[in-house]
Amino acid sequence: LAKTTQPISMDSYEGQEVNITCSHNNIATNDYITWYQQFPSQGPRFIIQGYKTKVTNEVASLFIPADRKSSTLSLPRVSLSDTAVYYCLVRGAGSYQLTFGKGTKLSVIP
Amino acid sequence: AAGVIQSPRHLIKEKRETATLKCYPIPRHDTVYWYQQGPGQDPQFLISFYEKMQSDKGSIPDRFSAQQFSDYHSELNMSSLELGDSALYFCASAQGLRGSPLHFGNGTRLTVT
Numbered sequence: 001l002a003k004t005t006q007p008i009s010m011d012s013y014e015g016q017e018v019n020i021t022c023s024h025n026n027i028a029t030n031d032y033i034t035w036y037q038q039f040p041s042q043g044p045r046f047i048i049q050g051y052k053t054k055v056t057n058e059v060a061s062l063f064i065p066a067d068r069k070s071s072t073l074s075l076p077r078v079s080l081s082d083t084a085v086y087y088c089l090v091r092g093a094g095s096y097q098l099t100f101g102k103g104t105k106l107s108v109i110p
Numbered sequence: 111a112a113g114v115i116q117s118p119r120h121l122i123k124e125k126r127e128t129a130t131l132k133c134y135p136i137p138r139h140d141t142v143y144w145y146q147q148g149p150g151q152d153p154q155f156l157i158s159f160y161e162k163m164q165s166d167k168g169s170i171p172d173r174f175s176a177q178q179f180s181d182y183h184s185e186l187n188m189s190s191l192e193l194g195d196s197a198l199y200f201c202a203s204a205q206g207l208r209g210s211p212l213h214f215g216n217g218t219r220l221t222v223t
Contacts, residue, residue: 092209
């Protein structure tokens with residue numbers, strides 16, 4: 001299982017773009033990169049998933065460089081409700097196990 | 111859209127008692143995962159099932175067991191409860207493999223006194 005490393009915490013002001021970078025140096029060829037958001041006492045919520053280059057949905061963008069050893073979750077114009085813990089996970093296409101590492105606690109300041 | 115349903119939402123048990131947590135996956139999802147999240151900790155993978163068969167096993171204590179039934183719902187059985195078992199227990203479901211994202215329920219908060 002590829003290990004991930006991401007900042008423990010980040011602060012941002014409302015309305016700013018937030019970029020959270022995750023390092024996964026030993027990612028395997030068939031591994032996907034997935035990001036989840038978790039609010040206190042709630043289950044993690046799927047945000048976005050990608051394999052290479054760039055993926056965008058209605059809430060975020062995911063940038064993955066060619067070597068795939070890192071990825072960056074981009075949240076445009078954050079609001080107070082985006083205050084949460086964000087987890088970067090790496091998972092093989094045929095793997096049943098999804099392992100959470102240490103997430104990034106994002107605090108959005110008014 | 112239908113989500114993962116977990117019951118009960120809260121459960122209080124005494125040491126050495128048993129507990130059963132239930133999980134109802136999203137319709138047509140055939141894979142179920144169980145996670146444990148202690149206070150201030152990250153979710154820890156316990157066990158998973160695919161098509162009613164155990165597919166992977168994580169840090170699940172021997173005192174715990176789980177199964178997935180013919181209707182795809184799953185139950186986590188916990189015996190000889192210890193104070194350290196107090197945690198949020200999440201169930202997640204997914205459709206098959208191939209990297210499909212997991213959808214989590216809102217968990218069962220187990221308190222062991």
